[in-house]
Amino acid sequence: MLKIAKNAKVKIDYTLKSDAGDVIDSSQDKEPLAFLQGNGQIIPGLEQALEGREAGDNFSVTVNPDQGYGEYDKELVFDVPREQLQNLDSIEEGMQVQAQMQDGSTQILTIQNVGEEQVTLDANHPLAGETLHFDIEVADVSEATDDEIEHGHAH
Numbered sequence: 028m029l030k031i032a033k034n035a036k037v038k039i040d041y042t043l044k045s046d047a048g049d050v051i052d053s054s055q056d057k058e059p060l061a062f063l064q065g066n067g068q069i070i071p072g073l074e075q076a077l078e079g080r081e082a083g084d085n086f087s088v089t090v091n092p093d094q095g096y097g098e099y100d101k102e103l104v105f106d107v108p109r110e111q112l113q114n115l116d117s118i119e120e121g122m123q124v125q126a127q128m129q130d131g132s133t134q135i136l137t138i139q140n141v142g143e144e145q146v147t148l149d150a151n152h153p154l155a156g157e158t159l160h161f162d163i164e165v166a167d168v169s170e171a172t173d174d175e176i177e178h179g180h181a182h
């Protein structure tokens with residue numbers, strides 16, 4: 028059977044739990060997650076844990092923040108004047124907004140605090156600083172097409 032290695036096309040079913048045991052995300056009600064191994068499409072800790080596995084494998088893995096979504100960085104919390112967000116329908120604490128960066132990429136910002144004049148935004152990934160607990164089932168491993176390898180993602 029094909030083992031997971033760089034550029035293998037992989038489908039996994041997963042349940043992601045926080046340290047407290049709460050389910051954060053699961054593929055249960057969706058399609059399995061499809062990606063090309065070794066292309067940075069999933070967090071490094073999960074890629075490492077999947078290397079060498081094959082379809083039908085079941086396992087659990089704990090991923091520390093440095094192999095997950097990074098440590099929580101206080102430097103990524105900043106204030107902007109409220110009028111900068113006036114194109115939003117509403118501004119509420121805990122809300123996530125997508126911001127267009129200068130290099131054209133998009134980033135998710137979480138509204139941390141809403142003041143009279145200033146809004147505090149947090150650019151950390153929502154799961155930064157979290158130790159992640161995954162239950163994984165490898166649903167499928169196949170050869171990627173040349174196109175998929177060139178694009179660096181599964182079609």
Ligand code: ZN
Nearest residue numbers: 175178180182
């Ligand atoms: Zn493509």
